[in-house]
Amino acid sequence: MKKSIAVFDSGIGGITFLRDAVRALPTENFIYYADTDHVPYGTKPDDEVRRFVGEAVAFLQQQGIKALVIACNAATSAAVAELRKRYSFPILGMEPAVKPALAYAGHRKVLVFSTSLTARGHKLKSLICRLEREHQIVTMPFDELVATAEAFDFDSPAVRGLIREKLACVDLKTFGAVVLGCTHFIYYRPLIEEGLLEGIRVFDGNFGTLKNLIRTLPGQDADRTPDRGNITFYSSGRVPDDALIAKLTKLVIAQQ
Numbered sequence: 001m002k003k004s005i006a007v008f009d010s011g012i013g014g015i016t017f018l019r020d021a022v023r024a025l026p027t028e029n030f031i032y033y034a035d036t037d038h039v040p041y042g043t044k045p046d047d048e049v050r051r052f053v054g055e056a057v058a059f060l061q062q063q064g065i066k067a068l069v070i071a072c073n074a075a076t077s078a079a080v081a082e083l084r085k086r087y088s089f090p091i092l093g094m095e096p097a098v099k100p101a102l103a104y105a106g107h108r109k110v111l112v113f114s115t116s117l118t119a120r121g122h123k124l125k126s127l128i129c130r131l132e133r134e135h136q137i138v139t140m141p142f143d144e145l146v147a148t149a150e151a152f153d154f155d156s157p158a159v160r161g162l163i164r165e166k167l168a169c170v171d172l173k174t175f176g177a178v179v180l181g182c183t184h185f186i187y188y189r190p191l192i193e194e195g196l197l198e199g200i201r202v203f204d205g206n207f208g209t210l211k212n213l214i215r216t217l218p219g220q221d222a223d224r225t226p227d228r229g230n231i232t233f234y235s236s237g238r239v240p241d242d243a244l245i246a247k248l249t250k251l252v253i254a255q256q
């Protein structure tokens with residue numbers, strides 16, 4: 001039996017990665033694991049999130065996976081270093097795409113939206129420090145969008161209001177880029193883009209992580225087995241009910 005690539009998130013955010021991954025690697029089998037019992041991660045302490053991620057990855061290891069993508073910036077921030085010490089399969093993390101955003105923005109500022117956990121985390125702070133342009137980067141927690149995404153509310157007057165209010169907190173004229181540092185926020189890319197001024201570009205980490213995944217995979221499987229791969233869903237270690245599987249599948253096949 002062909003081994004699967006596991007994609008993990010606290011909830012539905014990582015589906016934005018899965019959607020791109022199944023298009024790029026159509027013959028691979030995927031497992032999508034959402035830790036629905038414990039979402040949101042971003043407002044919880046690091047050690048608690050580390051424990052939840054540890055339990056999920058122990059479950060995924062039992063399924064005999066060939067690679068793990070932590071399609072969650074908060075889980076990556078809290079747990080990736082420890083997981084890499086414990087497991088021998090490749091573990092890809094997700095980081096806010098600050099580097100390409102700065103390259104695009106030039107001398108203008110970069111606004112990084114993330115969860116509270118990612119914003120205060122050592123991982124993002126040291127990334128920003130390494131780039132030596134701290135003065136240009138403004139981090140802003142936006143945990144509310146995790147709850148709205150989990151409620152499958154992708155475009156309501158309430159969610160539009162939340163985004164409008166958040167963007168009103170900064171002087172957009174001084175910004176050149178916005179980074180979506182949480183995979184749940186990617187569902188709101190069109191609404192966020194609508195609220196920005198011309199010339200401000202939105203970045204997320206999915207493409208970079210997908211490139212790393214493709215580089216990591218042995219690759220030969222794809223050529224030898226032309227059949228389409230499948231996706232198995234888990235919700236905190238259980239098989240979700242049919243209604244949830246249908247909703248998640250719809251997100252995977254949705255066009256952006």
Ligand code: DGL
Binds near residue numbers: 014039041073181
């Ligand atoms: N999707 C996760 C991320 O990329 C976090 C969502 C949560 O707070 O659980 O950070």
